[in-house]
Amino acid sequence: MTMSPAEASLREEMARIGAEFRALGLAPGTSGNLSARLDDGWLMTPTNVALGDLVPERISKLDWDGNHLAGDKPTKEAVLHRAFYENRPGTGAVVHLHAPHAVALSCLDGLDAESCIPPITPYFVMRVGRLPLQPYFRPGDPAMGEAVARMADTRSSVLLANHGPVVSGPTLATAKAAMEELEETARLALLLHGRPVRVLGEDEIQPLRETFGAIW
Structure with a gap:
């Protein structure tokens, strides 16, 4: 398969980040998927392949019409990724994991649908922002992407x-950092669950917007 140096480098980065997520215990079994934008389409991790076992040359490549151009068959959850690419300008990468603390949080009843995690740390506000809750869909359901x-x-x-x-970012590195921050904050939220919690107030969040471009 002929590819540009930029594409080859991005494939290597995806395989490396997949292995890092697996080593951190954030991608059990064959769960989770990564994608990244190219000039002529996008790369998507294949179906039924553990993120720790990604082979750069076998990562799927698709065009923006959904045609499979190269590599193995893409994951059925590509609809999640495409939703960000098509509707959020500047998206360069998307990460979806079954990270244990975030998944545990997603199973709790009574979550705030506007943001499942309140602003308990400045880093969550800066790197993730509000985390809206979406209803349950079966994996691969097109309605999930909608x-x-x-x-x-x-x-x-x-x-x-x-x-x-599911986390998006301008690059794979920023999406990875945001996902790790989300998982850590989900862990903290579970540790604090049922206890009185001091959250950051508007007067504390506004400087994060002004200094770091936080979106909250």
Whole structure:
């Protein structure tokens, strides 16, 4: 398969980040998927392949009409990724994991649908922002992508009920950092669950907007 140096480099980066997520325990079994934008389409991790076992040359490549151009068959959850690419300008990468603390949070009843995690740390506000809850859909259901598409223009991340988080970013590195921050904050939220919690107030969030471009 002939490819540009930029595409070859991006494939290598996806395989490396997949292995890092697996090593961190954030991608059990063959769960989770990654994607990244190219000038002539996008790369998507294949179906039924563990993120720790990605082979760069076998990562799927698709065009913007959904045609499979190269590599193995893409994951059925490509609809989640496409929703961000088509509706959130500047999206360069999308990460969806079954990270344990975020998935545990997604199974709780009574979550705030506007943001499943309140602003308990400045880093969550800066790197993730509000985390809206979407209802449960069976994996691969096109309606799942439609639900994400409706909020992608204003939110960079979403939590799927009884499923897990989806995070977008300008690059794979920024999406990876946001996903790790989300998982850590979900862990903190579960540790604090049922206890009185001090959250950041508007007067504390506004400087994060002004200094770091936080979206909250």
